[in-house]
Amino acid sequence: MITSKLPNIGTTIFTRMSQLANEVGALNLSQGFPDFDGPQALLDAVARHVHSGHNQYAPMTGLPALREQVALKIAACYGRSVSADSEITITPGATQAIFCAIQTLIRAGDEVIVFDPSYDSYEPSVDLAGGRCVHVPLSQPDFAIDWQRLADAITPRTRLIILNSPHNPSGALLTRRDLDQLAELIRARDIYLISDEVYEHLVFDGAKHDSVLAHEELYQRAFVVSSFGKSYHVTGWKTGYVVAPPALSTELRKVHQYVSFCGVTPLQWGLADFMAANPQHVSELPAFYQAKRDLFCDRLEQSKFRFTRAAGTFFQLADYSAIRDDLDDVAMAEWLTREHGVAVIPISVFYQEPLKNLRLVRFCFAKREETLIQAAEKLCRI
Numbered sequence: 001m002i003t004s005k006l007p008n009i010g011t012t013i014f015t016r017m018s019q020l021a022n023e024v025g026a027l028n029l030s031q032g033f034p035d036f037d038g039p040q041a042l043l044d045a046v047a048r049h050v051h052s053g054h055n056q057y058a059p060m061t062g063l064p065a066l067r068e069q070v071a072l073k074i075a076a077c078y079g080r081s082v083s084a085d086s087e088i089t090i091t092p093g094a095t096q097a098i099f100c101a102i103q104t105l106i107r108a109g110d111e112v113i114v115f116d117p118s119y120d121s122y123e124p125s126v127d128l129a130g131g132r133c134v135h136v137p138l139s140q141p142d143f144a145i146d147w148q149r150l151a152d153a154i155t156p157r158t159r160l161i162i163l164n165s166p167h168n169p170s171g172a173l174l175t176r177r178d179l180d181q182l183a184e185l186i187r188a189r190d191i192y193l194i195s196d197e198v199y200e201h202l203v204f205d206g207a208k209h210d211s212v213l214a215h216e217e218l219y220q221r222a223f224v225v226s227s228f229g230k231s232y233h234v235t236g237w238k239t240g241y242v243v244a245p246p247a248l249s250t251e252l253r254k255v256h257q258y259v260s261f262c263g264v265t266p267l268q269w270g271l272a273d274f275m276a277a278n279p280q281h282v283s284e285l286p287a288f289y290q291a292k293r294d295l296f297c298d299r300l301e302q303s304k305f306r307f308t309r310a311a312g313t314f315f316q317l318a319d320y321s322a323i324r325d326d327l328d329d330v331a332m333a334e335w336l337t338r339e340h341g342v343a344v345i346p347i348s349v350f351y352q353e354p355l356k357n358l359r360l361v362r363f364c365f366a367k368r369e370e371t372l373i374q375a376a377e378k379l380c381r382i
């Protein structure tokens with residue numbers, strides 16, 4: 001028998017809930033992906049490149065034209081001039097970017113601070129590198145950083161802190177003040193950052209995303225990760241990137257070149273063409289997704305679910321205690337899927353120690369209007 005390197009890991013909650021949704025024919029508001037396609041011009045561009053022979057390996061660091069577009073976007077959004085050559089690396093998905101950044105930094109015995117609820121890929125990636133996650137719960141009900149708990153969690157072994165803003169699953173945003181406070185806390189320490197910003201363009205109600213890319217001091221020790229999958233409605237393309245200062249990028253690339261070597265070539269060409277022709281696409285995303293959030297939430301107001309509208313991401317949390325306080329969230333997610341035809345994600349699975357009496361489930365509103373309306377109708381009947 002093989003001795004598992006990840007003995008406590010099974011199939012992810014996203015796979016399980018999507019499977020259950022398919023099995024029972026429920027509307028799938030669980031796993032985070034759009035039920036609509038990316039822009040036609042983007043799909044056409046990729047098809048064009050597939051048919052014009054762009055089907056062999058891309059450069060290890062990513063197609064220059066795509067790295068150029070990412071650099072332009074970063075300059076426009078965050079006012080930072082990054083080198084497309086030495087600071088941007090294209091990866092097959094943000095998940096791989098995060099994995100490579102963790103492998104780059106973490107040695108046996110190192111500690112990595114994650115904030116719970118935390119995205120499911122962080123801890124196994126740290127475990128595989130021989131490190132250990134130290135879980136710091138975000139405060140309730142606003143999912144903000146508890147600065148005292150963070151300060152208490154830092155030890156001489158702390159090597160890395162993983163940030164995620166806009167935050168999955170809560171939709172909470174880190175502010176410039178948070179970043180300043182973090183900078184002060186780690187200034188004198190040898191601690192690096194991974195800033196998971198895959199939902200960077202999904203912020204609502206006029207808020208602005210405070211990227212680590214816009215923070216001079218923090219950027220110097222950061223790997224900032226994003227995903228074309230989220231920003232261009234093509235999660236299945238698994239194409240992302242990581243931005244880091246040259247010395248960090250050099251080390252990350254040593255790992256990346258042996259994990260995958262490079263990203264998928266025609267996808268990179270298509271994305272580069274589309275970004276060049278449609279630089280406004282990302283600035284239209286807040287209104288696009290806010291309309292979906294509000295369509296769903298306006299209707300959900302008529303239900304027994306209680307919620308505060310998400311500040312960012314394409315996820316909406318809702319408290320179901322007025323409906324089935326007797327069920328924990330895993331049981332509730334299954335009950336909603338099987339009995340009421342709407343699949344959701346429980347959030348306790350993103351905690352090391354789930355908070356007692358947390359009665360929250362996560363809905364993904366990256367869906368067509370008719371899906372959201374149908375789902376809300378079902379939820380209002382409960």
Ligand code: PMP
Pocket residue numbers: 032092093094095096119164168196198226227228229235238239240
């Ligand atoms: N980080 C977070 C917070 C996410 O929600 C997701 C994705 N779904 C990822 C990383 C992974 O992105 P990708 O699909 O590009 O690997």
Ligand code: GLN
Pocket residue numbers: 012014015030031032033168
């Ligand atoms: N990030 C997606 C979510 O939070 C899921 C991605 C996956 O299935 N690995 O729903």
